[in-house]
Amino acid sequence: MSTLTIGQVAERTGAASSALRYWEDLGLIGSVRTSGNQRRYDRSTIRRVSFIRAAQRIGLSLDEIGAALATLPEGRTPTAGDWARLSRGWRGRLDEQIRRIERLRDQLDSCIGCGCLSLRTCALNNPSDVLADRGPGAVLLES
Amino acid sequence: MSTLTIGQVAERTGAASSALRYWEDLGLIGSVRTSGNQRRYDRSTIRRVSFIRAAQRIGLSLDEIGAALATLPEGRTPTAGDWARLSRGWRGRLDEQIRRIERLRDQLDSCIGCGCLSLRTCALNNPSDVLADRGPGAVLLES
DNA sequence: GGTAGACCTCAGGTGACGTTCACGTTCCGG
DNA sequence: CCGGAACGTGAACGTCACCTGAGGTCTACC
Structure with missing residues (x-):
């Protein structure tokens, strides 16, 4: 068997x-x-x-x-x-994910402190960067 | 009005x-x-x-x-x-996301080429790192 | 051959985040 | 005052990746 x-x-x-x-x-x-x-x-x-x-x-x-x-x-x-x-092929995918989040973070940096949140430079008005990460950290609590 | x-x-x-x-x-x-x-x-x-x-x-x-x-x-x-x-507070959150993916990438690097995919060192057997990102790039195709 | 535990299928549920539909009401310009 | 666009509600639908439960069957061990 x-x-x-x-x-x-x-x-x-x-x-x-x-x-x-x-x-x-x-x-x-x-x-x-x-x-x-x-x-x-x-x-x-x-x-x-x-x-x-x-x-x-x-x-x-x-x-x-x-x-x-x-x-x-x-x-x-x-x-x-x-x-x-x-x-x-996964390697490139991860790299791209990282770059995407870094871009978002940098946009955020240039935005924090002004509180604009509705201006053109904010992470906001860049719908091309869609981030829909949901990672609670321990969704599946196995073993 | x-x-x-x-x-x-x-x-x-x-x-x-x-x-x-x-x-x-x-x-x-x-x-x-x-x-x-x-x-x-x-x-x-x-x-x-x-x-x-x-x-x-x-x-x-x-x-x-x-x-x-x-x-x-x-x-x-x-x-x-x-x-x-x-x-x-978002800044730290993004940093953490980046670190998480980088860790995954590094584990992957040490794994590619051996094709092990089931050994202890693979990205595989680290259920603590749950990544459930779904970002097709343009989920909501607005404007 | 009995039985516990693992397995089978099928239907329905979950959860996050809405969209779509059906059907009715309101608003505003002409 | 009329008509079409915009708005209202509630329910159903959709995605993704499964999970749960009911009701029944199989397998392995004693």
């Missing part, structure tokens, strides 16, 4: 089984079924799920993650190199 | 009137009504709405914004200094 149950994958990856089922519905992961209709996972699923979670942490939507996963070679188990390739 | 209709406030601030009604429901802004039950806004509402939008851009939830607004002095129209005071 080198296959894993959903509970085992959940435990090893930190993802909830409800999330695993959801991701399967979306086509992000696959499974085979036992005669009794229970899911069984290949060992490589662990890494796939880990990838999904890491990508989420970086800020990718499940849609984007699905697109990334779709570029993996079919037919063979992805190698470390495959995973590295996928995550390489 | 130095009061404004909801359409005028919407136009001047860039907020949709549906959002203005929603924010009023939440108690973030106030209005007086005409005899015909239509909203009329004080001029200072423009700045208040601008504050809300700026704060959202920084990443505050409407709850947090409400708490901030609640510290404004009652009875008098807020001054530029009042607004500046409120926005001063």
